[in-house]
Amino acid sequence: MSPFFKQPVSELIAVYLPRTLQLIFVALILTGLIGIFSGAFAAEYKDEWGGDYTVKVLYLISWCMPPFLAALLLQLFIAYDWGVLPPNLIADPPTLSAPKFITGFPTIDALIESNWPYFWSSLRHLVLPAFALALISFGIITRITRSSMLLSLQADYIRAAIMRGVEKRRVVYVHALKNSMIPIVTLLALVFSWMISGSVIIETIFSYQGLGWLLTTALYNYDYPTVIGCSIVIGIAVVLANFVADVLYAIIDPRIKLG
Secondary structure, three states: OOOOOOOOHHHHHHHHHHHHHHHHHHHHHHHHHHHHHHHHHHHHOOOOHHHHHHHHHHHHHHHHOOHHHHHHHHHHHHHHHOOOOOOOOOOOOOOOOOOOOOOOOHHHHHHHOOOHHHHHHHHHHHHHHHHHHHHOOHHHHHHHHHHHHHHHHOOHHHHHHHHOOOOHHHHHHHHHHHOOOHHHHHHHHHHHHHHHHHHHHHHHHOOOOOHHHHHHHHHHOOOHHHHHHHHHHHHHHHHHHHHHHHHHHHHHOOOOOOO
């Protein structure tokens, strides 16, 4: 029982965990897309300022940036200065009615209920925190994709495809990229773990009320049962992420057999 929220910790986690998973899944997709294609682009234009070096500068800047700084900069410029996206919260609760608790994922619940105002509002509120998480995570994916791609581009089957007259872009983004995905899958599982810890800062800055926000609130109010419950759930999530990575190895490369 949480002494601060006056509710069982399991009920609190059931409400707040899906919100964090929704945020992390979107951020993970953004991280994978940005990291994989920027890494492939850097490998295609190796040692060129218009490609490889530019990508290196961008991912090094984002990689060295603390999560709170990335979140504050996005919030300052995109939300407050430009007014393109909302600066905080999950949706606009003063003006919109929240959907019923069905799956726990606010956007999916709104979609099931055809609550379109809340659905579009939740999507808009999801963009900035998800992009902040992706911004601090895509660098390692870019770096490993580039290294793996450079090795694949030296393989005999790639040279054979080029000699057959296959278009260079198809060779890079289809043949070489597909065979460079195994180490990236491993990293995505690790990035998932980093995002869970990074979401504590991101959710606090954007007032995105997920598991990270719950953990921070519990810490501020000395709510130790909630802190312990959140920590256990985060630990289980990390173990499951690594298990999923092992399963995906066999799907991507059938030569790998699970023992």
